[in-house]
Amino acid sequence: MRDSQKKPSVDSKQTKPRRFIFLLLDKFTMLSFAGAIEPLRIANRVAGRTLYTWKLAGENAAEAVCSNGAAFRLDMGLDEIERDDTVLVCGGVEVQAASTKPVLNWLRREARRGVTIGGLCTASYTVAKAGLLDGKRATIHWENQDSFLEEFEDVRLTKSVFVVDGNRLSTAGGTASIDLMLKLIAQDHGEDLANTVADQLIYSSIRTDQDTQRLSIPTRIGVRHPKLSQVIQMMEQNIEDPISPASLATDVGMSTRQLERLFRRYLNRSPKRYYMELRLQKARNLLMQTDMSVINVALACGFASPSHFSKCYRAHYATTPYRERGSQGSGSVRLSI
Incomplete structure (x- = not known):
């Protein structure tokens, strides 16, 4: 000054x-x-x-x-x-x-x-x-x-x-x-x-305790479509008890086929695939950041059995939940920034 x-x-x-x-x-x-x-x-x-x-x-x-x-x-x-x-x-x-x-x-x-x-x-x-x-x-x-x-x-x-x-x-x-x-x-x-x-500080936009830390869904996915954002928000809020694509479509006033086309057009994947990726991402965070057992992680992310969870996890991350846990060390918390 x-x-x-x-x-x-x-x-x-x-x-x-x-x-x-x-x-x-x-x-x-x-x-x-x-x-x-x-x-x-x-x-x-x-x-x-x-x-x-x-x-x-x-x-x-x-x-x-x-x-x-x-x-x-x-x-x-x-x-x-x-x-x-x-x-x-x-x-x-x-x-x-x-x-x-x-x-x-x-x-x-x-x-x-x-x-x-x-x-x-x-x-x-x-x-x-x-x-x-x-x-x-x-x-x-x-x-x-x-x-x-x-x-x-x-x-x-x-x-x-x-x-x-x-x-x-x-x-x-x-x-x-x-x-x-x-x-x-x-x-x-x-x-x-x-x-x-x-x-x-050249800090031109002071945030308050009412501001949230993550970008809005449209900004995060690079797409501004109200119904797509609404569906993704419902998915993120219902990880432990996943909602079926048919129910998600009904909730936003669309047919299941219209919802499929919407996800394919903007995200190049099906609603089911996108939902699965959200659940697996949460599972990976829990494996790397907590001491929760693999079966409890599976249940917390909407998987009915450890075997199905392990199969899906391996297909997406090319490793098993057990190996992921072992490679990180139990209980270590990582941070991306």
Whole structure:
């Protein structure tokens, strides 16, 4: 920002800077972490005073390595913090392995003291594993939603880019951290400052907690056809109990033959084939991200028997569900970004 530019008005009731503790899990995602810490730095700069401070924490108190191999020097270990601090847990790949007992116990201890705690990217898993999201609304990266739903039934999972529910925060990963931090800055010091920070970031479209993290179905499939989008939405919402093509066609006011022609024209596959691919994609996520047995994965994806599931899986992925599970290692959570 040029010196000649007018500083934004800062509406602040805070008597001291708000401090964030970034708990960096092993193999955390740099993008989500940077998207959270940079708005704080910029807020201080454009306000011309220290509104926010932060420390980097980790289990070993020395160094944390993110998923791209970059290492960060830590300021502290799992030490006791102040009650008015905000903890943001930064997750990434293999978050289950990174959610160790010391980390979970530290989060539970600080939560009992009333500390605000959030999970960035896959770290919503860590916060939920500590039991801190039970009965709360939360979000997590879309790729990890299926496995999260299977493990944490008491969490009200949404598809929002971020969620603030009381003193629990969560983001979907990627640039969603920026949206969350802009909201917190606006709450702390006013919309004027938050908008100025967004401008500094060249962030022209600020999302709210009402925005969903995935592209709309027409954008995702590259086709704008209302009835096709409606059918695909019904398919995605009914994986465990698949709906027959005839019923899908009836629900959108078409004949089964018309539905077949629609899928062939725009997606070059039958409705049955497309539905099967959706179910197998969910099955693969569950195999790679959870400890669910193969038979339970099969049932969760609408397959009546493990043998039929295995046959379909092998035809699509050229490997069996059992080999897929073995190649990934039980319980590891991957992330695409």
